[in-house]
Structure formats: structure tokens, C-alpha cells
Amino acid sequence: xxxxxxxxxxxxxxxxxxxxxxxxxxxxxxxxxxxxxxxxxxxxxxxxxxxxxxxxxxxxxxxxxxxxxxxxxxxxxxxxxxxxxxxxxxxxxxxxxxxxxxxxxxxxxxxxxxxxxxxxxxxxxxxxxxxxxxxxxxxxxxxxxxxxxxxxxxxxxxxxxxxxxxxxxxxxxxxxxxxxxxxxxxxxxxxxxxxxxxxxxxxxxxxxxxxxxxxxxxxxxxxxxxxxx
Amino acid sequence: xxxxxxxxxxxxxxxxxxxxxxxxxxxxxxxxxxxxxxxxxxxxxxxxxxxxxxxxxxxxxxxxxxxxxxxxxxxxxxxxxxxxxxxxxxxxxxxxxxxxxxxxxxxxxxxxxxxxxxxxxxxxxxxxxxxxxxxxxxxxxxxxxxxxxxxxxxxxxxxxxxxxxxxxxxxxxxxxxxxxxxxxxxxxxxxxxxxxxxxxxxxxxxxxxxxxxxxxxxxxxxxxxxxxxxxxxxxxxxxxxxxxxxxxxxxx
Numbered sequence: 001x002x003x004x005x006x007x008x009x010x011x012x013x014x015x016x017x018x019x020x021x022x023x024x025x026x027x028x029x030x031x032x033x034x035x036x037x038x039x040x041x042x043x044x045x046x047x048x049x050x051x052x053x054x055x056x057x058x059x060x061x062x063x064x065x066x067x068x069x070x071x072x073x074x075x076x077x078x079x080x081x082x083x084x085x086x087x088x089x090x091x092x093x094x095x096x097x098x099x100x101x102x103x104x105x106x107x108x109x110x111x112x113x114x115x116x117x118x119x120x121x122x123x124x125x126x127x128x129x130x131x132x133x134x135x136x137x138x139x140x141x142x143x144x145x146x147x148x149x150x151x152x153x154x155x156x157x158x159x160x161x162x163x164x165x166x167x168x169x170x171x172x173x174x175x176x177x178x179x180x181x182x183x184x185x186x187x188x189x190x191x192x193x194x195x196x197x198x199x200x201x202x203x204x205x206x207x208x209x210x211x212x213x214x215x216x217x218x219x220x221x222x223x224x225x226x227x228x229x
Numbered sequence: 230x231x232x233x234x235x236x237x238x239x240x241x242x243x244x245x246x247x248x249x250x251x252x253x254x255x256x257x258x259x260x261x262x263x264x265x266x267x268x269x270x271x272x273x274x275x276x277x278x279x280x281x282x283x284x285x286x287x288x289x290x291x292x293x294x295x296x297x298x299x300x301x302x303x304x305x306x307x308x309x310x311x312x313x314x315x316x317x318x319x320x321x322x323x324x325x326x327x328x329x330x331x332x333x334x335x336x337x338x339x340x341x342x343x344x345x346x347x348x349x350x351x352x353x354x355x356x357x358x359x360x361x362x363x364x365x366x367x368x369x370x371x372x373x374x375x376x377x378x379x380x381x382x383x384x385x386x387x388x389x390x391x392x393x394x395x396x397x398x399x400x401x402x403x404x405x406x407x408x409x410x411x412x413x414x415x416x417x418x419x420x421x422x423x424x425x426x427x428x429x430x431x432x433x434x435x436x437x438x439x440x441x442x443x444x445x446x447x448x449x450x451x452x453x454x455x456x457x458x459x460x461x462x463x464x465x466x467x468x469x470x471x472x473x474x475x476x477x478x479x480x481x
Contacts, residue, residue: 066405066451067444068412071423075444078436082232091231169305175416183308196315204308211303 008195009202012185020185021206023099027181028168031106035167036160038107039114040153044144046119057115064112070176076105077177098179102171110167117159121152158222165214169207182206238435239442250429251442257425258446260335264342264411264421269404271347276354281384283355284362294355301352306413309349313341314417335419342414350407357403361396362388394465401458405451422446 045057064072080101081093088094125148133143153160172183180188183203190199239251247253283294301309318326332340365388373383415424426443430436 063444063448066409067447068409068423070412070415071426071440071443071447074423074427074430075440078430078440169303172305172307173413175307183305187311196311197319200308200311200316204304204312207305207308208300208303212299215303 005195005198008189008193008198012189012199015189016182016185019180020182023180023184024168024171024182027099027102027106027171027174028164030103031110031171032164032167034103034107035110035114036118038111040118040149042111042115043118043122046115047122061112061115064109065116069109069170069173072109073102073105073173073176076108077101080104098174098177101177102174102179102181106167106171110163113163114160117156117163118152120159121156122148124155125151154225158218158225161218161221162215165211165218168214169211172207232437234438235435236438238433238438241433243429244432250433250439253429254422254425254439254442254446257420257422257443258450260339260419261408261411261421261423262450264339264346264414264419265404265408267343268346268350268411269407271343272350272354272403272407275348275351277358279351280355280358281362281389283359285380298352298355301348306345306349306410307416310342310345310413310417313345314338317341338414338417338419341417342411342419346407346411346414349410350403353403353406354400357396357399358392360399361392364395365391391467394467397458397462397465401455401462404458405454408450408454409447 042057042061045053046061048054048057077098080096084090084094084096085092129147129151130143133147138146171181174181175183175187178184186199186203190196239254240249242248243250243253245253247256279294279297282290283298285291304312318329320326321329329340330337369387369391370383373387378386411421412423414421415427420428422443426439429439433439
């Protein structure tokens with residue numbers, strides 16, 4: 001296509017990657033860590049035989065999985081300032097930047113998905129493992145922490161990583177709260193210089209290369225783990 | 230800290246003069262469903278074709294199918310939405326491109342949104358169809374060949390009728406995904422349910438009432454879809470053929 005302006009891409013590379021991609025990657029990594037921790041706790045709650053513990057966890061996961069991520073982003077964007085005011089005791093909603101709002105959103109949202117993965121992982125561990133833990137005199141937390149979770153986590157690593165690639169792609173939705181993630185940075189340049197075709201095509205190529213590369217690595221890892229088992 | 234709750238806002242008139250805010254949101258639901266259903270037709274048609282072709286023994290067809298899946302799976306939905314809306318018309322002949330760009334709202338955003346969601350979801354349907362076909366015992370295909378059926382006949386009468394029954398549950402969750410994902414179309418200006426909740430929030434400042442109403446509408450819609458699909462699963466069930474429980478999958 002003639003008139004494709006390569007120059008605008010070259011010019012904006014530092015902004016796109018040092019601002020935009022740094023936001024995207026930081027958000028992805030922190031939300032993954034938070035999401036897996038919170039998701040594992042949710043999975044343990046869901047598997048509890050004590051209804052007052054398992055029901056709220058189940059309701060939370062089902063709720064998060066039933067509504068669109070865009071709506072969840074809006075919810076937390078407006079809710080987080082109120083929660084912050086409630087925690088700090090301030091009498092008006094506190095200012096929270098787009099980054100922290102997005103971090104809370106993705107941690108809470110992805111936790112529901114990580115929960116379902118970890119639940120399947122925990123259930124894939126033979127019951128005998130749990131019984132032998134108790135037979136050795138370990139309590140619930142020790143059995144979980146030393147026996148069940150390390151195995152469950154290991155079995156689920158490929159699925160957890162695949163979910164993280166989806167999380168990486170989904171962070172682009174912070175566009176709706178005007179955050180400057182990679183897509184947000186590309187969109188700002190696109191609108192400022194009126195170079196929508198160039199910037200959006202370039203953004204698509206970058207997302208593709210990263211996601212495709214990561215999925216390839218996950219596939220190889222899956223193969224390796226499958227051989228050991 | 231205080232927030233002025235005002236649930237009565239749902240029954241107040243919206244400034245456009247079309248009715249109450251609740252009615253305004255429900256019209257959004259109609260657009261959400263209209264987008265999701267039209268995209269679902271595309272997704273099922275392309276997904277079934279691509280998924281089936283990827284299990285055949287024609288290497289080039291399999292390779293093209295794989296490339297199609299990888300391309301549309303590894304680009305975020307919102308970026309694909311922008312490509313269909315902003316970039317795609319530029320690559321068409323000038324007259325056609327301009328005609329698309331000048332379509333009156335909401336069609337100017339509705340059509341790109343349907344194409345985008347349809348193709349995005351077709352990839353996921355294709356993966357389910359392929360997994361369903363590959364989960365069948367190899368003997369099924371061999372028996373078809375042994376009986377003198379052609380490859381086409383084997384697929385038509387032996388493989389696909391079983392595979393589609395197996396993948397009905399995962400297809401249900403893909404259908405719920407397409408309803409949820411249609412909310413991304415608000416970024417190209419389609420006023421579907423989430424977009425309308427956002428608009429209501431901006432005009433009335435009743436943030437939590439608007440989003441709570443939208444949330445409840447989504448939950449009810451999901452409930453209807455789950456019940457409907459459960460009835461369909463029951464109806465097409467073959468006695469004695471038990472669908473295997475699916476492996477855990479990543480999703481959004």
C-alpha cells in the first residue's frame with residue numbers, strides 16, 4: 001500500500017515501548033502474580049466442604065466469569081476510589097491512577113479464571129496424597145502448602161501460562177479508561193498524527209509476535225513436562 | 230465518604246426521549262444480542278469448516294488452517310476491532326471503502342463489530358471442533374473407510390455428528406463469551422449494553438446504579454443461555470454416548 005508512513009512508527013518507538021509496553025508488561029506480571037495467589041485461595045475456598053466458605057467463593061467466581069471484562073474495568077475504575085476512601089477513612093473518594101485501578105481490576109478479574117485452573121489442578125491430585133499428609137500429622141495448611149499445591153501448581157503451569165498470555169492480550173482493554181498501555185500509546189500517536197492505519201497495524205503485529213512467541217514457548221514447556229510425567 | 234444512591238433513576242426519562250433509563254439499557258441488550266447472534270452465525274460456519282479441515286490429511290489445507298487460527302488468536306480483540314473499523318476500509322477500493330465509512334450509525338460500527346467478533350470467535354470454535362473430532366476413537370474413521378465411505382462421507386455421517394454432540398458444552402461457553410466480548414464494540418462506537426451503561430453513567434452520574442443494572446441484565450442473559458443450551462444438549466443426546474468431561478482450559 002502506497003503512503004504507508006513508516007516514519008511515524010520509527011519516531012514513536014521509544015514512546016510506544018518505554019511508556020506503553022512497560023505499562024502493559026508491568027500490569028501483566030503484577031496481575032498474574034496477584035491473580036494466581038488470590039485465585040489459589042479462592043480455589044481452596046471453593047473446594048472447602050464448609051458451605052459458608054465455599055459458597056461466597058463460588059458466587060464470586062461465577063459473577064466475574066459472567067460479566068464482560070470491559071464492564072468490570074468500569075466497575076473498579078469507579079469503585080476503587082470509594083474503597084480507598086473507606087480503607088483510609090477519608091470523607092471523599094481518593095484519587096487513584098489508571099494503573100492502580102487497572103491492577104486491582106485485572107487481579108480481581110483474572111483470579112476467577114486462575115481459580116478454576118487451580119481448582120482443576122488440586123482435584124487432579126490423588127486423594128491419597130491428602131490423606132497421607134494428614135496421616136503424617138500435618139495440618140490443613142501444611143498439607144496444602146507442602147504436598148498438594150506444589151504438585152497441583154506444577155501440573156497446571158502450561159494452562160496458567162496460557163491464561164497469562166490471554167491476560168497480556170486483555171490488558172489492551174484498559175484503552176476504555178484512557179490508560180497509556182501499549183495500545184493506548186499507539187492510539188494517542190494515531191490520533192495526534194492521524195496515522196491510524198500505520199499505528200493500529202503495527203500494534204497488531206507487535207501483539208501477534210509477542211503472543212505467538214510466548215505460546216510457542218508454552219507449547220515446548222508443555223511437551224517437556226509431559227515427558228517427565 | 231458518601232454516595233447518593235438513587236435507584237429511581239432507572240425509571241426516570243432519559244434525555245433522548247425514547248423512554249426510561251431501564252428501557253435505554255434494554256435496547257442496549259437487544260444490540261448486544263443482535264451483534265452476538267450475527268457474529269455467532271459467522272463463527273459457527275467458519276469455525277466448523279476450519280476445524281474440520283485441520284483434521285484432514287491434506288497438508289496444505291492443514292497449514293493454512295493453522296495459520297488462520299494463529300493469526301486471529303494472537304491479536305487482542307480490541308486491536309482486531311480497530312483493524313476492522315479503521316484499517317480494513319483503507320485497503321478496499323476507494324469507492325467501497327468510502328461507502329463503508331459513511332454508513333449511518335449504528336450500522337457503521339455494527340457491521341465491523343459483527344465481522345470482527347465472528348472471525349475472532351471462529352478461531353475458538355475451530356479449536357473446539359478439532360479437539361472434538363480428535364477425541365473420537367480412531368476406529369470410527371477406520372470403520373468408515375472400511376465400509377467404503379469416501380473421506381467426505383466419513384466426515385458427514387460418522388465423525389461430525391458425534392463430534393458436534395461432544396463439543397456442545399464448550400460451544401455453550403463460547404456463545405456466552407461472544408455475548409461478553411461484544412462489549413468491546415463500544416470502543417468503535419456501538420451502543421450495546423455496556424456502552425449504554427457507560428453513557429448513562431456519564432449523563433446521570435449514577436455510576437453504581439447504571440453498572441449494577443447492566444450486571445444484573447448480563448447475569449439474567451447468561452442464565453437464559455445456560456438453560457437453553459442445557460435443553461438443547463438433552464434434546465440431541467444419543468443414549469449411551471457419554472460426552473467426556475473437558476480438560477481445564479484458559480479463557481476470558
